[in-house]
Amino acid sequence: MLKLCGLQFLLLIQSAMWLNLEGLRVSGPLKDMDFFVQEGGGPRILHQFTLEPPAVSFRMSGEKAGIIDIEPRTGILYINGSLDWETKQVHKLQVESLDESGSKVKGPYSVTIHVEDINDNPPEFDQKRYFGIVRQNSRPGKPFMYVHATDRDDPTTPHAQLSYSILHHFPNPYKEMLFQIDNATGAISPSRTGSYYLDPQKQAIFTLVVSVKDMAGTTINAFTSSVDVIITVMESLWKAPPIIHIKENSTQVHPVNISKVWSNEPDVIYDIFEKEKLPRLPFSISKNGDIYVTEPLDREEKDTYTFFVVTKDNTGELVDKPLQIHVIVDDINDNPPVCQKPLTIIEVQENEMGGSNIGTVLATDMDKEDTLNSRLRFQIQSQEPEFPEKNLFYIQKDTGILQLTGRSLRKRESAKYFLKVLVTDSKYETICDVEVHVIDINDQIPIFEKSDYDSVTMAENMPIGTVILEIQATDGDEPDTGSSLIIYQVKEGDPNNTFIIETDSQTNRGFVKINKALDFETMPVYNLVINATNPEPLVPHVQYNSSSTTKFKVVVRNVDEPPVFPHPVYKAEVSEDIPVNTLVMTVEAYDPEKDSVRYSLEGDVRKWLRIDPATGQVYTNSPLDREAEEIYSIEVVASEKNNAAQKSKAPLILHLLDVNDNPPEIATDYPTFFCYPVSGGEKTLIQATDADKQYFYSKFTFSLADEMNTRNNWEISKFNATHAYLSPKHANFEEKVYDVPIVLNDNGNPALQNKVNLKVSICKCSSENSCFIEINREHSWPTPGQAIGILLAVLLVIGAILAGVFCHMKHKEKNEKSHPKDAKDKAELNRLA
The missing domain is CATH 2.60.40.60 (Cadherins)
Structure with a gap:
């Protein structure tokens, strides 16, 4: 009874709530309906179905779970408790309306309640503690174990999306963690630092505190769980084996297993690559890491091999660091001794005493040096002839040194001896042939x-x-x-x-020859x-x-010889402005017979120099001019005073150094004109030149003469170091030729200045943009002879113009080669033209 009252009280409250919710349209006629309700939350009203006569009540059946029902008279659909998504996600119900007699009026209609998940379950690890093993030097990022957690919430929502992380790391000897975890899969692997530093000799056990959060770890309201992971560090399996020794020329069936390597990771692919570039590498490796030699080896061909073993995953990426494998081919005695010469010839003088070392029999063995396999023994097997007695010779068995046993040899007894020397190692033997030549002693003098x-x-x-x-x-x-x-x-x-x-070796005849020039005076x-x-x-x-x-x-x-110059050439550098009668140099010559020498000059076409005939002093005879000739070459003649026919010559080269002694000029390669009438704004280029040497590049200053009329009519402006623009300042010019005084300065040291009257034509221009020459038509047509003369004159003028253009182009080409900056400026002029 109390329970019923409680329910009625609850329904009254819910009815009051319904009245308040009526404006939210949670009521309506009976029909199929779906409701989405979060789990938990306690009692609540979902909907109110309205009665349609003759219906007077409702009835519900289906998956009520003891808390879902409908109030028969009012049609209120309610939940009297809390739904649980983890227990049941969907509740399927049927609702029908009844008349007074309890008979069905409408329905049944389907009412489906979908329970929506809320994050009400923390994640849980599937083990209380995890244990894992990692190998030293394992690949960074390669998982060696996994942790796994589950969440009872809806996996299609963030409620069950889990994120793993490492909270703590015991011990933690380095600033960076030695382990890392994949936040999505829970895969634990060494970090890059761990791959390098993990060492069971230093720390064999680590404890990781691994945390897992739901909500993908993106909110502070996420549920969190943690677990301890105990990791044991074990020694790396990936180690290079000790040096491998293989006996040469093995008779075993190949391939032969000689070693093995193990990777820290399973299912890797083993491979070999060469350190040296060889025609072939006689080694292979199996899929399990077994190393094989594939054929017999020959130490004399190659005594050591070095190669690398690598491991790769199925994508071809390296798994472990390459291991270097060393193989030494051990020697066996498989090579006989070899005589160094097919025939060893030894010469012995007759007077050699007994016990003297007369030579050495040389033999080699290709087996390993300084081993018993290459140790050689020597023994004389026979001597021919055995006269005057046997055993004239003795050989040291370990060195091959041949000695006389007791007496000197005599050539008259035998000029040659033939020896057979037996050379043996511990297994093989060889015969070496030796000839001993008895040499006559030098007991006769020439x-x-x-x-x-x-x-x-x-x-x-x-x-x-x-x-x-x-x-x-x-x-x-x-x-x-x-x-x-x-x-x-x-x-x-x-x-x-x-x-x-010199001696003729066949006849011993000697020839006395002159080796150096004879000199009577010396x-x-x-x-x-x-x-x-x-x-x-x-x-x-x-x-x-x-x-x-x-x-x-x-x-x-004695032979009368001409004078001799001690120097092959005489050179001097002088400035071109030195005064006349300046001493340039002194040349000297001597006569082998001590005769007096006189000097003269030949080839002095410019008469620039003179020489003192007695002293050889060379002076300037007239002003020098570098612009006329920079390198002046003549000859100095030295002749005997008493026999002028005996003479010698030597080149004299005078290098003239430039001084600034030429004023600048206006280049006259092309006429200067402006087309009449002058409209204003025209300008024309003028160029300055200088005959002096330009050490770097020409640099001129242009200005107008300080005259009122000139400055009123003209103006000048700089274009570059060698050119300037000349422009008319107004348009009121007559059709005539004007003299424009221009002042040029070459900026030399000292600077030279020159005032030049530039003739500028103001003329009517033809279509070719040149001055138009009007023909006087007052007279009759020219006769044929006059016409021919005019034609020839025109051709001569054209030829002169073409020759001038050609010379101008050559001059420009030379300047462009000599002065890159001028060449650039002239290229700009050509573009403007």
């Missing part, structure tokens, strides 16, 4: 056929290389050996090596002492004596 070759006289101008004497000595030692070959030398009397002696007589020696040293008890020495006298005959 003996001259003459002890004095008397004397020879020759002119001092005899050419170098002339043979002046043939000499001969003989030697009793074995021919064609160093003991019998004779070397001739001037021992005394030739301090300056004026003579040389050395009129040579008393030469010549000795003869062998290149091979004499035996100890034999010495050279007077028989190996001869004498020879050379008398030099």
Whole structure:
């Protein structure tokens, strides 16, 4: 009864609320309806259905959940409690109207209540604590574990959209976190810093506090949960193996597994790339990281290999840092000794004592150096002939040094010995052939056929290389050996090596030749002492004596020679404005015979210079002019005073330095005119030139003469460093030629100024924009002869104009090459023209 009263009380309140909501149009006739209601919120009125006679009441059936109903008499649809989206999202109901007898009037109509979710559930992790393992040096951003949380709210709304983050990081030895998490997937991976610094030797366990928020983490009203993640850091699997040793010439079936590498990540693709560019790389790697050698190796071909192993993911990106693999090919004894020469020839003098080292038998082994595989042993296997006895020779077994055993060899007993030397290593052996040549000892000295070759006289101008004497000595030692070959030398009397002696090796004949020019004035007589020696040293008890020495006298005959200039050319730089009779330079020449020398000039076409015939002093004879000739070349002549036919010449080059001695001028390459009548605003270019040398570029100043009439009629304005504009100041000009006085300044040092009267024509112009010449028509037509004369005159004028234009263009081209700035200015003039 109390419950019923409570419900009636609630309905009364709701009725009052309904009266207030009537203006909001929440009532209407019975029909199908959909309602969207947020979960929670408590009791509420959804709608009021109005009765239509004969209906007097309503009835509801369906998924009421114990809290959804309709008031039969008033038709108020209400919820007496709180809906829960997580329990049921849609409630399907049927409503019908009844008459007084309880019979159905209308319906049933469908009433559907859609429950709308509100964010009323915090996210929850699916584990109370997570555990993960990460390898040292793992790729940054590559997940090694995941955390996962769920939210009971509607997944189609932000209420269940979750965002992960790392709140804390224990311990945290670096400013940046060693781990990172994907805020959408919960994937945990090393950060870039972690990939570099994670090391189980320093810190093996880390605890991460991972947070998850709903509402995508975008609002402070989001629900938050957290969980601990325990991460164990383990040593990296990705390590280069130790140096790999492989025996050469292996007989195993290839490929042979020689090592293995492991990546920190599964399902990677292993690959090899070369460090060196080789014709082929005899190694491969399997999909599991097993490294193979694919063929037998030869240490003598290549004793070490270096290559890299890399790992890639399925997109081709590198996973781990490349590992460098070193392979050493170990030696086996697979190479026999090799004689360094097919035949070793050793020369031994007859007087060599027993025990002397006479040579070395050289052999090599391609096996590894300084190992037993390449250790060689030497042994004499045979000696031919075995005369005068066996075992004349001994070989050191470890070095191959060949020695005489006890007695000196005699050439008359045998000139040659043939040895077979056995060379062995621990497995192979080779025979090396050796010939021992017995050489005659140098126990005979050269003996001259003459002890004095008397004397020879020759002119001092005899050419170098002339043979002046043939000499001969003989030697009793074995021919064609160093003991019998004779070397001739001037021992005394030739301090300056004026003579040389060449030997014919076949006949031992000597040829004395002039090595340097003879000079009677320096050395009129040579008393030469010549000795003869062998290149091979004499035996100890034999010495050279007077028989190996001869004498020879050379008398030099004087020849009258022309004077000699000590310098091949004489040069001087002088300023072009030096006064006449200025000393320019002094030239000197001497006569080998001590005769007096006189000087003169040849080629002085400008008569600029004169020379003192006795002293060689050169003076200016007339004013110099650089603009006439900048480099002035003539010749100085030096002749003997007593024999003028004996003379020598030397070039004299005078370089004239410029001074500013030429005033500027107006260029007259083209006429200056204005078309009549003058309308105002016209202007024409005028150009200044200067014959002086322009060291950088020309620079002129233009101005009008300080005359009243000139300044009233004309004005001048600068265009560039070499040109200016001339303009009429008014239009009241007559048709005639005007003299316009223009003052030019070349800005030199010192500056020169020039006043020039420029003739300016005011004339009627033709269609070609040139002055029109009116023909006098008062007379009759010209005769044929006159016409021909006029035509020839016109052709001559045209030819002169073309020649002037050609010269002007050449002049401009030269200036443009010499002065880039002027060239630019002239290009601008051409454009304006």
